[in-house]
Amino acid sequence: MTCINHRLLRLLAGFCLAALAATTSLAQDAPQRLRSIPLQAGMHVIEAELALTPEQRQIGLMHRRDMPLNHGMLFVFESPQVQCFWMKNTLLPLSIAFIGDDGAVVNITDMKPLDETSHCSQKPVRFVLEMNQGWFAKKGIKAGFKLSGAPWQR
The missing domain is CATH 1.20.5 (Single alpha-helices involved in coiled-coils or other helix-helix interfaces)
Known part of the structure; x- marks a missing residue:
């Protein structure tokens, strides 16, 4: 028995x-849908979903088929580190900006859908912003440009 x-x-x-x-x-x-906040890039307003937890950051923009203009995802980390991202299960072509604690863009790179190549910050950062590919270039945003919004207010 x-x-x-x-x-x-x-x-x-x-x-x-x-x-x-x-x-x-x-x-x-x-696709996950997260709470969003407004960010300012000069005269441009970005509606950025906040990826705050390790699980939210791991999933990111995976499985999305589209993303509205001026929308993106802001990844927020606990401490500055060299951050590296890839595009596993991500269907959208994206541009990624690595951002310092003062809101200044450290570097920007374009990423291809479903590509597992790592794209890393050139120095330790706590913030990473993903937007539709070409968004930063079309707005004239380059390394050194300062974003503003709640994450960078003291």
Whole structure:
């Protein structure tokens, strides 16, 4: 009797784990939508979703098929470090700006959809802003340009 109970328990545990894995997989295939804040880039207003937790930052803009003009995602880290990003499961071509504690852009690079090449900040930063590819160039935003908004107010 106990042998049968152990087999049954193992079988049920296996089904539960499989169901949990399937649910987790489905949840990860859907784009996340996060709370957003306005940022200022000169006369341009950016509506930036905030990726604050490790899980939010890991998912980022994965699985999105489009993003409105002047919208992006601001990744906020606890401390300045060299930050590196890739485009795993990210369908949109993006431009990424690495931003210092004072709101100044350190460097900007373009990233291709689904490319797993790392794109890194040239120095330690706590903020990273992803926008539709070409957004920064079209607005004349380059290294040294200062963004403003709640993250950089003291």
